[in-house]
Amino acid sequence: MEDPEKNSLLRRLPSVDALTSSAAGRALGARHGRLPLARAARRAIADARRLLLAGEGDGSVSPDALEAALAAELAPAQRRVLNATGVVLHTNFGRAPLAAAAVERLREAAEGYTNLEYDLESGERGSRQAALEPLLCELTSAEAALAVNNNAGAVLLALTALGQGREAIVSRGELVEIGGGFRVPDVMRQSGVQLVEVGTTNKTRLADYEAAVTERTALLVKVHRSNFAMVGFCEEAAPAEVAELGRRRGLPLLDDLGSGCLADVAPLGLPRERTAADAVRDGASLVTFSGDKLLGGPQAGIVVGRRELVERLRRHPLQRALRIDKLSAAALEATLRLYRDGREREIPAIAMLASRGPELRRRAERLRAALAAREVPCELVETSGQVGGGALPLAELPSWAVALRPGQLEPLAARLRKGGPPVIGRLAEERLLLDVRTVGDGEVELLSERVAEAWHDVPARAPAGGGREAGVQVDGGHA
Numbered sequence: 424m425e426d427p428e429k430n431s432l433l434r435r436l437p438s439v440d441a442l443t444s445s446a447a448g449r450a451l452g453a454r455h456g457r458l459p460l461a462r463a464a465r466r467a468i469a470d471a472r473r474l475l476l477a478g479e480g481d482g483s484v485s486p487d488a489l490e491a492a493l494a495a496e497l498a499p500a501q502r503r504v505l506n507a508t509g510v511v512l513h514t515n516f517g518r519a520p521l522a523a524a525a526v527e528r529l530r531e532a533a534e535g536y537t538n539l540e541y542d543l544e545s546g547e548r549g550s551r552q553a554a555l556e557p558l559l560c561e562l563t564s565a566e567a568a569l570a571v572n573n574n575a576g577a578v579l580l581a582l583t584a585l586g587q588g589r590e591a592i593v594s595r596g597e598l599v600e601i602g603g604g605f606r607v608p609d610v611m612r613q614s615g616v617q618l619v620e621v622g623t624t625n626k627t628r629l630a631d632y633e634a635a636v637t638e639r640t641a642l643l644v645k646v647h648r649s650n651f652a653m654v655g656f657c658e659e660a661a662p663a664e665v666a667e668l669g670r671r672r673g674l675p676l677l678d679d680l681g682s683g684c685l686a687d688v689a690p691l692g693l694p695r696e697r698t699a700a701d702a703v704r705d706g707a708s709l710v711t712f713s714g715d716k717l718l719g720g721p722q723a724g725i726v727v728g729r730r731e732l733v734e735r736l737r738r739h740p741l742q743r744a745l746r747i748d749k750l751s752a753a754a755l756e757a758t759l760r761l762y763r764d765g766r767e768r769e770i771p772a773i774a775m776l777a778s779r780g781p782e783l784r785r786r787a788e789r790l791r792a793a794l795a796a797r798e799v800p801c802e803l804v805e806t807s808g809q810v811g812g813g814a815l816p817l818a819e820l821p822s823w824a825v826a827l828r829p830g831q832l833e834p835l836a837a838r839l840r841k842g843g844p845p846v847i848g849r850l851a852e853e854r855l856l857l858d859v860r861t862v863g864d865g866e867v868e869l870l871s872e873r874v875a876e877a878w879h880d881v882p883a884r885a886p887a888g889g890g891r892e893a894g895v896q897v898d899g900g901h902a
């Protein structure tokens with residue numbers, strides 16, 4: 424486009440003033456405020472300019488376009504999404520949704536003051552750990568416990584407090600990257616602990632640990648492989664054996680469980696996973712795990728183990744920098760109480776993992792019927808989801824989904840991401856799958872509305888060459 428031509432086109436764009444003082448602008452401003460309206464006007468003008476320069480539109484901003492721009496300005500950047508991926512603990516989607524009891528406590532703590540660090544008996548300063556420690560000890564049979572901001576923080580704190588300036592022995596088969604760039608060796612270096620790698624990628628024996636112990640050794644470390652599994656010619660020393668070696672040589676064992684489940688998940692139909700209580704029973708001196716993976720609570724890092732070592736962590740200056748906040752502490756206490764009272768099925772992550780075929784099929788059938796009623800062609804299919812959050816990477820969760828076969832897959836997926844709330848599904852074999860394991864019964868109607876809206880909005884046929892599988896990648900398997 425020639426410059427003079429372009430300039431004369433751009434002169435057609437309205438000014439911010441013209442938009443905010445139009446009839447539509449004044450009405451919107453009265454309802455939502457002058458400042459958001461001015462931001463919306465600038466956004467709408469920028470959109471119109473882009474269209475003009477692309478040779479589309481006439482440079483005008485309609486009242487509808489202004490209202491849409493205002494809605495976009497007012498929508499929070501962090502918002503609810505409908506997770507139809509079937510990945511229960513999806514790190515990209517905030518991991519575990521909280522139980523109703525935890526949400527209630529969270530709200531109460533957020534709205535007012537709490538006795539976070541105040542002892543109501545004595546009227547003196549108390550500890551934010553006082554409410555959590557007895558629950559954690561009861562649930563894991565550990566002597567002492569400490570909650571911090573997240574598990575990466577728990578590992579960093581434990582390594583720093585026990586091993587700074589000295590050596591820690593860890594198996595080469597356990598030096599994993601957890602996801603989001605969290606690499607175990609990097610964290611260890613950050614703590615000022617020198618890493619002594621033993622064994623090989625696929626085989627590490629107890630003798631390998633034993634041979635590496637010197638007077639510089641401060642601790643032995645075991646790390647859950649989380650998002651990754653080894654099959655075939657492989658071997659790892661059992662945690663109980665490593666703990667026993669530690670006892671003989673006077674060295675503590677730090678066992679980072681990662682996901683850290685509190686209750687046995689086998690009754691949910693999942694592969695057996697070591698619980699935090701198992702790790703304590705196996706003789707680990709300190710056990711660390713996340714609050715928002717299999718546990719199903721808020722973001723938190725939990726350390727349980729021998730009292731004298733937990734006390735060293737508690738007194739370390741890093742502990743103050745990593746401490747758990749009052750909102751997470753409130754939600755964590757409520758979640759732990761559900762475990763203590765045998766009510767863990769009220770925890771959404773546990774309930775979703777426990778959902779069985781017939782229940783999922785009924786929900787998928789409801790979703791299919793609701794979509795059919797909105798004239799969206801789709802079919803019921805059997806599929807499988809994942810636990811996510813780096814937990815149980817080999818576990819396939821048999822599930823039911825509704826499959827859509829749009830002319831253009833990526834434009835539909837993109838339109839679904841823009842809805843309110845956005846919908847994220849799974850792309851497989853030219854189809855969009857909506858896996859209902861991670862969709863609440865109460866969300867089926869809303870999901871069908873959003874999907875129908877997007878379906879009827881996106882042209883059915885691709886321009887030549889379109890409709891390839893692309894875009895909504897779902898990689899919740901790691902953490």
Ligand SMILES: *Cc1c(COP(=O)(O)O)cnc(C)c1O
Binds near residue numbers: 578680813
């Ligand atoms: C997830 C994970 C972590 C990090 O936990 P966050 O709660 O995400 O900080 C550390 N170690 C292992 C083995 C993990 O799986």
